Amino acid sequence: MSKEIEAIKDPGLPAHVHRRSDIDEKYARRAENQVAILFLLSALGTILLIVSYIFIPDDIFVFIPLMGEQNIHQLLLGLGMAIALFCIGAGLIHWAKTLMPDEEVIAERHEFRSNDEDRAAFVKTVKSGAGAAGLGRRPLIKRTLGLALGLSGLTPLLLLRDLGPLPKDELEKTSWKKGTRLVTDPGDRPIKASDLEVGAVAQTLPELPAGEDHRSLNDIAKDAVLLIRLRPEDFNLDDERLSWTHEGIIAFSKICSHMGCAVALYEQQTKHLLCPCHQSTFDVTRAAKVIFGPAARPLPQLAITVDEEGYLIAQAPFNEPVGPSFWERSS
Amino acid sequence: MTARERIAGNVAGYVDDRTGAAKWMKKNLTKVFPDHWSFLLGEICLYSFIILLASGTFLTFWFDPSMKEVVYDGAYEPLKGLEMSAAYASTLDISFEVRGGLLMRQIHHWAALIFMVGIVVHLLRVYFTGAFRKPREFNWIIGVGLLTLGIVEGFLGYSLPDDLLSGTGIRIAEAIIQALPVVGSYLAFFAFGGAFPGDAFIPRIYTVHVLLLPGIFLALITVHLMLVWYQKHTQFPGPGRTEKNVVGYPLMPVYMAKAGGFFFIVFGVTAFLGAVASINPIWLYGPYTPGQISAGSQPDWYMGWLDGLVRMSPPLETHAFGYTISWNILIPGLILPGIMFTLLALYPFIESWATGDKREHHLLDRPRNAPNRTALGAMALTFTIVSLLNGGNDIIATTFDLTINQMMWFSRIGVIVLPPIAFVITKRICLSLQRADRELVLHGRETGRLVRLPHGEFVEVHEPISPEKAWTLTSHEQLAPLELPEFDGAGVRRPGAIKNKIRNRISRANAVAVPKATETERKELEGHH
Numbered sequence: 001m002s003k004e005i006e007a008i009k010d011p012g013l014p015a016h017v018h019r020r021s022d023i024d025e026k027y028a029r030r031a032e033n034q035v036a037i038l039f040l041l042s043a044l045g046t047i048l049l050i051v052s053y054i055f056i057p058d059d060i061f062v063f064i065p066l067m068g069e070q071n072i073h074q075l076l077l078g079l080g081m082a083i084a085l086f087c088i089g090a091g092l093i094h095w096a097k098t099l100m101p102d103e104e105v106i107a108e109r110h111e112f113r114s115n116d117e118d119r120a121a122f123v124k125t126v127k128s129g130a131g132a133a134g135l136g137r138r139p140l141i142k143r144t145l146g147l148a149l150g151l152s153g154l155t156p157l158l159l160l161r162d163l164g165p166l167p168k169d170e171l172e173k174t175s176w177k178k179g180t181r182l183v184t185d186p187g188d189r190p191i192k193a194s195d196l197e198v199g200a201v202a203q204t205l206p207e208l209p210a211g212e213d214h215r216s217l218n219d220i221a222k223d224a225v226l227l228i229r230l231r232p233e234d235f236n237l238d239d240e241r242l243s244w245t246h247e248g249i250i251a252f253s254k255i256c257s258h259m260g261c262a263v264a265l266y267e268q269q270t271k272h273l274l275c276p277c278h279q280s281t282f283d284v285t286r287a288a289k290v291i292f293g294p295a296a297r298p299l300p301q302l303a304i305t306v307d308e309e310g311y312l313i314a315q316a317p318f319n320e321p322v323g324p325s326f327w328e329r330s331s
Numbered sequence: 332m333t334a335r336e337r338i339a340g341n342v343a344g345y346v347d348d349r350t351g352a353a354k355w356m357k358k359n360l361t362k363v364f365p366d367h368w369s370f371l372l373g374e375i376c377l378y379s380f381i382i383l384l385a386s387g388t389f390l391t392f393w394f395d396p397s398m399k400e401v402v403y404d405g406a407y408e409p410l411k412g413l414e415m416s417a418a419y420a421s422t423l424d425i426s427f428e429v430r431g432g433l434l435m436r437q438i439h440h441w442a443a444l445i446f447m448v449g450i451v452v453h454l455l456r457v458y459f460t461g462a463f464r465k466p467r468e469f470n471w472i473i474g475v476g477l478l479t480l481g482i483v484e485g486f487l488g489y490s491l492p493d494d495l496l497s498g499t500g501i502r503i504a505e506a507i508i509q510a511l512p513v514v515g516s517y518l519a520f521f522a523f524g525g526a527f528p529g530d531a532f533i534p535r536i537y538t539v540h541v542l543l544l545p546g547i548f549l550a551l552i553t554v555h556l557m558l559v560w561y562q563k564h565t566q567f568p569g570p571g572r573t574e575k576n577v578v579g580y581p582l583m584p585v586y587m588a589k590a591g592g593f594f595f596i597v598f599g600v601t602a603f604l605g606a607v608a609s610i611n612p613i614w615l616y617g618p619y620t621p622g623q624i625s626a627g628s629q630p631d632w633y634m635g636w637l638d639g640l641v642r643m644s645p646p647l648e649t650h651a652f653g654y655t656i657s658w659n660i661l662i663p664g665l666i667l668p669g670i671m672f673t674l675l676a677l678y679p680f681i682e683s684w685a686t687g688d689k690r691e692h693h694l695l696d697r698p699r700n701a702p703n704r705t706a707l708g709a710m711a712l713t714f715t716i717v718s719l720l721n722g723g724n725d726i727i728a729t730t731f732d733l734t735i736n737q738m739m740w741f742s743r744i745g746v747i748v749l750p751p752i753a754f755v756i757t758k759r760i761c762l763s764l765q766r767a768d769r770e771l772v773l774h775g776r777e778t779g780r781l782v783r784l785p786h787g788e789f790v791e792v793h794e795p796i797s798p799e800k801a802w803t804l805t806s807h808e809q810l811a812p813l814e815l816p817e818f819d820g821a822g823v824r825r826p827g828a829i830k831n832k833i834r835n836r837i838s839r840a841n842a843v844a845v846p847k848a849t850e851t852e853r854k855e856l857e858g859h860h
Contacts, residue, residue: 003850004855005849005851006849006850006851007849007850008772008798008801008802008805008806008848008849008853009802009850010570010571010573010802010806011570011799011802012570012571013570013571013800014380014570014571014799019597028443053430053431058430067607071433071600073430074431074433074434075375075606077431077434078437078438078603078605078606079432079603079606079607080597081434081599081602082600083599083607084599085351085595085596085598085602086595086596086598086599086600086602086603087599087721088592088595089484089591089592089593089595089596089597090592090596090600091590091592091594092588092590092591092592093381093592093593094591095592096584096585096588096589096592097586098591099746100585100588101580102580104366104570104578104579105363105578105579105580105581105615106363106576106577107362107363107577108498108574108575108576108577108580109563109574109575109577109693111691112466112562112691120383141820145472146421160521161521162522163522163524164519164521164522164523164525164529164531164585165524165525166517166520167516167517167519167520167526168527170520170525171427171509171516171526173850174431184468184806185622192444193494200658201816203622212699217528217619217621218525218526218527218528218529220620220621220622221502221526221527221528221621221622221752226624229603231704236513244707245565249545253621254757255621258506258660259502259503259506259507259641259660259661260502260503260505260506260527260621261499261502261624261628262499262501262621262622262624264347264623264624264626265626266586273733276624276625276626276627276628276725277499277503277628278622278638278641278642278726279642279724279739280646281734288647292735292736292739293739294641294642294643294644294645294659295644295646295659296637296646296647296648296657296659297648298850307581311449323650323662324505324506324509324510324512325509325510325655325656325657325660326516326519327511327512327513327514327515327516327654327655327656328516328517328653328654328655329654329655330650330654331650331654331655
């Protein structure tokens with residue numbers, strides 16, 4: 001290099017500039033008063049909290065612009081707490097910033113690396129320690145210890161086994177059987193085809209066996225079925241699927257084939273079902289074929305017909321598992 | 332000696348006689364901390380964690396973590412007579428019958444959101460300023476661990492009330508577990524004690540939420556802070572600040588007052604939010620039942636990007652030999668997040684491998700002076716933000732009159748196309764800012780004053796910047812690219828030649844920079860004027 005390049009130099013820490021409160025006692029006194037006022041405000045906040053807790057009933061609602069109906073007890077309790085806490089903080093910081101020393105100080109850093117001697121000594125200690133244990137010279141101990149530790153690591157896994165039963169075929173089965181009546185949810189009333197107008201949707205469940213009056217959420221999680229009535233000519237189904245409908249009424253599992261949310265949004269105009277969780281969209285006229293979104297399979301269709309009294313019943317159980325996919329699912 | 336000083340001396344003596352702490356205390360009470368607003372971000376996390384412990388303990392006194400079905404007979408009229416879990420009923424009781432209960436619930440939930448925002452913004456600060464470099468890699472990894480656990484802890488927390496919204500979230504979590512190849516349905520049955528939803532899940536996650544995870548948090552936070560203390564805080568470059576010193580204020584009394592005060596401010600702001608801003612009004616959602624749902628189901632924000640990835644996934648599933656693999660769940664729900672968190676945790680090592688820089692760093696980088704790192708960060712952020720937006724695609728679509736399809740296609744394409752664009756743009760902005768710094772140092776600040784020279788030319792008067800500012804803008808070092816030889820002296824290909832080639836290329840890209848201004852150039856320019 002012909003010419004030495006000179007870098008810009010560090011001018012060093014700038015000289016300390018005194019605050020007004022450092023030089024003029026008047027300003028210092030003023031800052032002191034400000035801090036005291038903040039602490040007093042905090043005390044008032046706590047008093048507000050105490051008063052609201054004891055004296056303000058918790059069932060008064062008042063309309064406050066931008067916030068809507070507010071429970072006054074709750075609101076004042078919270079505001080009292082907020083004022084009490086915030087003002088302590090503000091006071092402390094104002095005190096630190098105006099009255100405590102503000103001269104920057106310099107502390108030295110030290111390299112973390114130990115000196116070579118210490119490091120060598122450390123390595124030697126480890127080596128001699130390991131040598132004294134003699135693990136390298138006694139492979140039998142090493143191997144049996146490894147075996148014992150490895151096996152004992154299985155214990156917690158084993159003990160967790162009873163967290164739950166094995167799935168068996170529970171993911172594949174629902175309560176729907178041949179001849180099960182569809183009943184309204186809520187209400188548990190059986191449904192006739194004439195109860196549904198064209199364009200109507202109904203949430204249904206299988207009728208409870210005689211003598212039972214309680215449904216478990218586990219059952220609802222698999223049994224929920226949506227009924228939708230279209231004009232029969234709107235369907236675009238093969239003959240088998242068409243035979244699963246009744247007078248334009250088609251039944252699908254309400255449990256999304258993607259991640260199991262309830263597919264609850266029905267768009268009458270387009271005849272689409274939409275899952276509000278991840279927006280998978282199913283075309284009702286084409287046996288709930290997925291037309292948009294992340295779901296990979298149509299909603300399972302329940303074959304329905306009517307019994308001799310004219311109530312809607314299942315022709316057969318679902319012919320595939322309902323709900324999200326799982327490893328053992330065959331289709 | 333005043334009486335007060337004597338008492339203080341006696342107390343200190345009493346403690347020192349029994350612990351020998353005087354030497355350690357003397358050194359540490361005057362420990363120096365550098366001052367910068369962005370160093371408060373981590374403090375926000377710490378304080379909201381303390382608020383979470385306090386408000387959470389309050390809530391446990393009334394919350395009944397049980398899925399036993401009860402008929403509600405409490406103060407909230409619209410739900411009277413409805414069947415619901417004891418967990419949901421007791422959450423209603425906390426909200427309507429325990430004085431201050433709703434406030435505490437809202438403080439707890441707001442504190443959780445602030446905790447997570449704090450972690451993410453703190454992480455961004457540490458990333459973009461290069462504070463994760465040697466010797467702070469451990470603390471970076473602990474931080475990534477805290478972020479991950481925070482997401483889990485938050486999810487479990489808002490799942491506990493067993494309302495319709497959070498129950499739907501649990502259903503989705505169950506579907507993710509169930510989607511795991513081979514073991515999925517077994518794990519789901521173990522986690523839920525049988526089929527979904529069962530009656531075991533809420534009590535189980537309650538133990539995890541109030542005991543197991545807070546314990547791990549406490550341990551990790553302690554180590555995180557001890558390392559900050561022991562390694563001393565990083566500082567921004569500036570006059571008088573070097574790799575060998577820390578410039579700032581002593582712990583006692585300035586930082587004690589400031590940090591203590593800041594705790595009260597964070598608590599006060601959280602209480603204010605809890606008082607005026609309704610959050611998670613579970614009584615409006617109703618109790619969970621698997622057959623129902625409400626439109627616009629959204630997770631809390633820190634889960635939103637995961638949900639957004641799941642939403643934008645194409646409908647891919649493999650069915651073969653009687654088994655099913657749900658790529659539409661596995662890729663967005665497990666594989667992509669797994670890759671992202673792994674890369675995040677390993678980033679310090681990746682960067683030091685690429686630059687070959689194994690030295691200690693205590694002076695922070697200004698983001699513009701590390702254009703590649705900054706651009707990579709912008710790229711990752713863009714990916715996450717597009718995902719997060721897609722997590723609210725239904726709300727955005729209804730708010731802005733778009734179709735859900737437009738939103739979804741925007742995200743599907745955007746999540747792939749926008750991050751690289753963000754990289755290129757950010758890198759260019761960084762280099763432009765370097766150029767602007769150089770201009771500023773060499774030619775000074777534009778004053779806006781125009782002067783007409785005798786021969787009629789107009790020039791703008793520039794004012795030289797202070798030596799302090801000039802130093803701040805030029806004190807960073809500009810590394811030369813690695814040049815790892817491909818062949819050794821005898822012309823034989825060295826082992827790892829391909830790896831070296833990759834390192835050389837990354838390192839060359841890393842070294843792209845606008846040469847910083849030097850004193851020599853400044854003097855030359857002065858000569859011209």
